[in-house]
Amino acid sequence: MTTLPLLIFLINSIALGIGLAMDAFSVSLANGLHEPEMGRGRMNLVAGTYAFFQFAMPLIGWICVRGIASAFTAFQVAIPWIALVLLLFLGIKMLVEGIRVRRDGMECEHCLKRECGGCEHDRTDEHRRLSLPMLLLQGLATSIDALSVGFTIASYGMTEAFGACLIISAVTFFICIAGLIIGRTLGTRLEWKASVLGGIILIAIGIEVFVSAL
Numbered sequence: 001m002t003t004l005p006l007l008i009f010l011i012n013s014i015a016l017g018i019g020l021a022m023d024a025f026s027v028s029l030a031n032g033l034h035e036p037e038m039g040r041g042r043m044n045l046v047a048g049t050y051a052f053f054q055f056a057m058p059l060i061g062w063i064c065v066r067g068i069a070s071a072f073t074a075f076q077v078a079i080p081w082i083a084l085v086l087l088l089f090l091g092i093k094m095l096v097e098g099i100r101v102r103r104d105g106m107e108c109e110h111c112l113k114r115e116c117g118g119c120e121h122d123r124t125d126e127h128r129r130l131s132l133p134m135l136l137l138q139g140l141a142t143s144i145d146a147l148s149v150g151f152t153i154a155s156y157g158m159t160e161a162f163g164a165c166l167i168i169s170a171v172t173f174f175i176c177i178a179g180l181i182i183g184r185t186l187g188t189r190l191e192w193k194a195s196v197l198g199g200i201i202l203i204a205i206g207i208e209v210f211v212s213a214l
Contacts, residue, residue, distance in 0.1 A: 013164040016149060017054070017171025023142040024050040026205050028176040030198030031130055031138075032183020034094055042130075043184075047176035049135050053143035055169035061150020062161045072150070079144055080213030086141035087206030090134065095199025102196075145209060 031046060032038065038046075064072035130138075146168075153161050187194040 009160065009164070010167070013167035014171055016058075016152065016164065017168035018175070020054055020058075020143070020146050020149065020168055021050075021172040021175040023145075023205050023209065024054065024139075024172055025175045025179040026201055027138050027142050028179030029183040030094065030201040032180040032185075033187040033194035033198040033201075034097075034183075035130055036184045036187030036194065038130075038180065038184055043177060043180045046130065046135060046180060047173045049139045050142060050176045051169040051173035053139035054146055054172040055165045057143040057146035058149035058153065058168060059161060059165045061147035062153050062156065062165075063150070064147070065150040065154045072147075076148060079147060080210045083141050083144050084206045084210040086137055086144075087202050087209070090138060090141065091199045091202030091204075091206060093134075093199070094195055094202060098193070098195025098197075098199060142205075145213070 028046065028050065035042075061072070149168075153164055156164060183194075183198070
């Protein structure tokens with residue numbers, strides 16, 4: 001690449017990364033709200049998982065477009081339905097957990113301050129922690145529409161496609177870290193309402209992805 005095409009390539013890849021990362025950012029925000037105790041290591045794991053999926057999906061889409069374009073075009077119809085089902089499932093689950101915490105009275109002052117050693121709050125916190133299967137489902141749900149990017153980068157060679165996906169992944173990682181930090185900060189103030197809000201965000205993303213595809 002000459003300097004100008006390289007610059008255009010970088011700008012296009014970063015713009016793609018920002019656009020594709022918005023759903024992952026919103027889910028990161030929801031996770032931060034839901035789990036305000038999340039430490040730096042888990043934040044890196046969560047953001048890294050989303051970044052991995054945002055790297056893999058466009059690359060898989062590129063491979064499909066270059067190899068089995070007709071079959072991949074037919075599969076595209078199912079993409080928004082898959083994203084809708086996954087995000088509705090995850091959102092409703094988070095919403096129900098928030099309502100359950102409210103119902104069980106876990107918002108008491110002692111629990112919120114972590115001062116009552118004998119109540120069930122510790123078990124509730126553990127239950128609220130984002131599990132690996134749920135994290136993988138979120139990563140899939142927020143990145144599956146990125147398969148369509150295979151058409152956008154169809155003219156790229158292997159090196160260019162790989163590089164574009166790496167840039168998209170890096171952009172996603174940092175945007176998701178920002179989402180987790182914001183969500184975690186707000187989550188400590190919103191108490192049980194954070195889980196409810198997080199669930200609503202996930203449901204809204206699922207609907208938005210589906211409607212946008214239509």
